[in-house]
Amino acid sequence: MDTLPLDARLQAAAELIRAGWHADIGSDHATLPIWLLKSGRADRVIVVEKTTGPLEVARRAVTQAGLSGRTELRLGDGLEPLLTHELESVSLTGMGARTMLGILERGRAAGRVPAVLVVQPNDGAGLLRSWARTHGYRLVAERMVSGFWRYPVLRLERCGGPDTEHDPAYDGLPEAAALWYGPHLLRQVHPLLVQELRAQLSRLEPLERHARPQLLTDLATVRSALAWLKQAAPQEPDGAEPRQ
Template sequence: MTALSFQPRLDPRLETVLGLIRADTHADLGTDHAGLPIRLIQTGRVRHCIGVELNAQPLELARRQVARAGRTEQIELRLGNGLAPLQPREVQSVSMTGLGAGTIAGVLARGQADGKLPPRVVVQCNDSPLALRIWAQEAGYHLAAETLVAGYWPYPVLVFEQAEGTDPAYTDLPEAAALRFGPQLLREGHELLRPVLADAYGRYAPAAAPGRSAQRELDAVIEALVYLGWTVEEIRQ
């Protein structure tokens, strides 16, 4: 196999992330084996990519992959934590995938405090994106796009862009439901919301009681169902 024919295989969640990135220079945090940076370059979606990896062993594997693809001049790999190895205004966008929402939000918050967070952020988390949506509202980022990707469970993929004022994505929606389940997903009535809501209902309904956190979570599920016009029986089928 030649360098020109070598194309790393991305799973559906990373293919979705790939399609949401376009920049002159992009950074992929926690790049693992550099599959996403290689495909970003191969598809022409970015001109230059920086892959950041916390651990030395996967970074070395990433170097081999980049060399195998013949992209060493376009992909730079750096060892470090989150956005720390980057310079302010060095990239126009950043991606982070395969981690919990709270972990990702923490990395983004630290990067913003250091002046290294770019104006566009593409993330895929392995749990509820609530922490990311709250971070975005507090950090001055608006929700530009979001979707769910079928997999071991429905994987949330979100795009945030730096903007001023109140995020219009949440206008005229029940606030708790929109924050927990996604304003654009609610407006769309995304089909994968059904298993997400069914799982949330199953976890919180048995423990719900006035004053309990489970009751607040259950109320958000009910808000979402009312907005969508779905019943508990429909989502649990």
């Protein structure tokens, strides 16, 4: 496949995408959409940018890749430029979780609700997991990869039926820990998650004696996650491969 390699976080996102139509919001250099087309993981892509500068950068990249016939480039805010039939699959990568939530909430208010969401926030994904549970999405897959930070990557799918707020991914797990750190990552005993939890524990424990209530809540969540991991895999070495 003649295409530039993706960095670890975009590669993790790409591996969670397979669609006829896929829209990438805030695509920058269109690296992810180009890779999806060349790898056969998407038939057509839509690149959405909020300002003209990044949109023209993406347009040049798509043209150079020879993919103009299978790519649409649109100027607009978040999901606003998309039509209903184009909401099959949407990705949001390289943004803060609150920025993503703003895009999703504005889209929902306008009736633009993607069937599948692949999100890679640059900070914690807890807010996105909570949003998904209360808006009819199930968390079907998670990844965590190293980079400037430890990046979580999630695939969310809309579900039908009367029990839309029940996500079986969270069954049997401490709820706060699963929401904040990821139910699939906990079940995998993912080594990067173990590193993240231990780093959080080292940061928070020295502050415990004079901590504010929110910090104490955060510390309790970290301890809950580590306790579950110890029970689930007491012999798991720190560097072990994540279990599937």
